[in-house]
Amino acid sequence: MSLDNANFLVVEDSPTMRQLISFSLKRFKGAKIIEAVDGVDALKKLSGPDRIDLILTDINMPVMDGLKLVSLVRQNAQLKAIPIIIITTEGAEEDRERGLALGANAYISKPIQSSHLIKTISDLLAAA
Amino acid sequence: MSEESKAEKFLELFSKGKEFTEELLKENQRLRYRLAALETESSVGSSRDEVDRLRAEVQQLAEENRHMAQRFREVEEENKDFASRYIEIEEQNNNLANLYVASYQLHSTLDFKEVVQIVQEIIINLVGAESFAILLLDEKTNELKTIASEGGDVMPGVESISTRLGEGVLGQVARTGESYYINQDVEGGRVTIEKPLAAVPLKIKEHVIGLIVIxxxxxxxxxxxxxxxxxxxxxxxxxxxxxxSSKLYSQSERKLNTIQSFLDLLTTN
Structure with missing residues (x-):
């Protein structure tokens, strides 16, 4: 799909990180950024009127964590094709494997490098 | 003249004619050989010119090729230089974005607890720290004390640091206002509560109000x-x-509330 006019769902409980990720996403022309503070909030946004082209989610969040969100999205027939990127402080190899096994398309450890994030998103959207 | 002498004369004339014709044929043959030889000589001469011309052309092309290869190498070097500068600019861009977002968030509220929470988020997400403490200096007692921390499981005691100004690494950083980073080579990289990985002063101009300790x-x-x-x-x-500023704001809010309560008390009586 085109990299322009993509709709992103940023799921992060930290306002600082939400803003930082959103700031990086503004590099995509016409990008629309929808923010959610946890997994439950993300599911609400996913069932809303906006088409979501890519989800970026943290793991450690209150109410519902990112891994549960990934798992639920992959079980939903309408949502399962949406690419998901996990962005987290959990940098251990087993955490990465668990995230990818649940169905995430990419796993990025914090602190994030904006250029790396942009490249990962571009590759996923181009392949979608 | 008798018939016989006429015949002899004719025969003699005929013989001379024959000899002359043979001589002409020989001369013709000789000239043809000469012509052929001259033609061959001329052809060899022109080939030599052609070879010389081609040789000069090859030399010129080789020179051009060498020049092009040199230029290619130069452009390749320039490209490498541009690529590394691009990466550098990308990194700087990333850092500026981080700094912009961090400062924007830090100055977005005057609530002390919220500011401290934002500082913690920044230290975890932007600096990439797992265990750290934020210490504030009590100017009355000259003591540095933890006001927020993270990662007590990996560094026990991080949640309750208390040290005096000028004492130990932390006290020295607070007194001098100079950041401290552990020297892995000299100190073996062993981190303790007193000797952290890094200690950066929280300074307003030269006035130290606390520390961030990683x-x-x-x-x-x-x-x-x-x-x-x-x-x-x-x-x-x-x-x-x-x-x-958030600390001053919350103090002034508290004072204002006290004064307001006092005024309310006075006016109601």
Missing amino acids: YKLLQQKDAFTAVDYELFSLLAAHAATAIF
Whole structure:
């Protein structure tokens, strides 16, 4: 799909990180950024009127964590094709494997490098 | 003249004619050979010219080729230089974005607890620290005390640090206002509560109000990078003003409430 006019769902409980990720996403022309503070909030946004082209989610969040969100999205027939990127402080190899096994398309450890994030998103959207 | 002498004369004339014809044929033959030889000589001469011309052309092309190869190498070097500068600019861009977002967040509120929470988020997400403490200096007692911390499981005691100004590494950083980074080679990299990985003063101009002390980085971050030091100092400066102003604001709010209550008490009586 085109990299322009993509709709992103940023799921992060930290306002600082939400803003930082959103700031990086503004590099995509016409990008629309929808923010959610946890997994439950993300599911609400996913069932809303906006088409979501890519989800970026943290793991450690209150109410519902990112891994549960990934798992639920992959079980939903309408949502399962949406690419998901996990962005987290959990940098251990087993955490990465668990995230990818649940169905995430990419796993990025914090602190994030904006250029790396942009490249990962571009590759996923181009392949979608 | 008799018939016989006429015949002899004719025969003689005929013989001379024959000899003359034979001589002419020989001369013709000789000239043809000569012509052929001259033609061959001329052809060889022109080939030599052609070879010389081609040789000069090849030499010129070789020179051009060498020049092009040299230019190619130069352009390749320039490209490498541009690529590395591009990466450098990307990194700087990333750091500026981080700093912009961090300072924007830090100055977005005057609530002391919220500011401290934002400082913690920045230290975890932007600096990449797993265990750290934020210490504030009590100017009355000259004591540095933990007001917020993270990663007590990996560095026990981080949640209750208390040290005097000028004492130990932390006290010295607070007194001098100079950042401290552990020297892995000299000190063996052994981190303790008193000897952290890094201690950066929270300064407003030269006035130290506290410290950010890092004990352990996230698993995926091996060490501080060159730009981290600068970024860390800039973040600490923003954090200092945000903490200081929010603290003053909450103190003035408290005072205002007290005065208001007092005034209310006076007016009601």
